[in-house]
Amino acid sequence: MGQLVDGVWHSKDLPRNDANGEFVRKASTFRAFVGDDAFPAEAGRYHLFVNAGCPWAYRTVLYRAIKGLTQLISISYTQPAAGPQGWTFGEPETLLGALHMHDVYTAADPRFTGRCTVPVLWDKHSHTIVNNESADIIRMLNSAFDAFPGVSQVDYYPAALRDQIDHFNEHIYTTVNNGVYRVGFAQSQEAYEDAFDTLFETLDGLDTHLGEQRYLCGEQITEADWRLFATLARFDLAYHGQFKCNRQMLKDYANLWPYCRDLYQQPGVADTVDVQAIRGIYYGSRPPRVLPKGPEVDFAEPHGR
Ligand SMILES: N[C@@H](CCC(=O)N[C@@H](CS)C(=O)NCC(=O)O)C(=O)O
Incomplete structure (x- = not known):
């Protein structure tokens, strides 16, 4: 997938491997927290940009559901598969009118340089990205909104x-x-x-x-x-x-x-758990973009534990 250089999208596929052929993942760039002075916890203030198939973005989709945050934090889903412009919404999404994920990054920083990954936690108030690291975002969702009515009090990081x-x-x-x-x-x-x-x-x-x-x-x-x-x-x-x-x-x-x-x-x-989105991101993002019909996975079978 491509990246932004000084706010301009370059669709050339970037090398992700070191000299030994090992895959190397880059660190995330926006690392502020809800609860910091600049980003107080408020109902309706924050928004998630995700891809339902992506395992990192999925963490935040999952926490939004299990913590009971769906009324407090809005969400936009990209289409499952990436294209030449990276992640796309198919048509402009409703919060920013962004057509691609890189539009979200340039809305936060018109000169942004780097990969335009999901998930992104967006602050509607200051019109910027709070954080684009899923490990941080689920920590915030675990506790930052606990004072609001209807939010689950279960602590997954006791x-x-x-x-x-x-x-x-x-x-x-x-x-x-x-x-x-x-x-x-x-x-x-x-x-x-x-x-x-x-x-x-x-x-x-x-x-x-x-x-x-x-x-x-x-x-x-x-x-x-x-x-x-x-x-x-x-x-x-x-x-x-x-x-x-x-x-x-x-x-x-x-x-x-x-x-x-x-x-x-x-x-x-x-x-x-969106099975078609999972097939879509992994098989649809690269040619020949043919999605497998199987295997069928029966997650609902009684687990007996
Ligand atoms: N460290 C990030 C990684 C996120 C990530 O790599 N997301 C993938 C989707 S599965 C992505 O957006 N990749 C686009 C790219 O690397 O250009 C996190 O956990 O939030």
């Missing part, structure tokens, strides 16, 4: 479990969340096999762990579970085929697959 959650997050980000991209975007056999082995080694370990307890940190769902879920929900639909993460499917795991269904069956979650 103080007592933070060390454990941070530990899982780091390991799972490197080997699973970003790990599937390291497999799928590897540009050398060695980089592919290395990422592939690391991915399945972690999944094997998690499968054993989840045979002993219901969730990663015990009996309560935490942020670490939701971050893992975002990748697991895409595994058989996209990573197994398109990213060649094919030692086995998620549904072949005795514990990870029922665990994934357990999370899917939590209140409000099923509506956030």
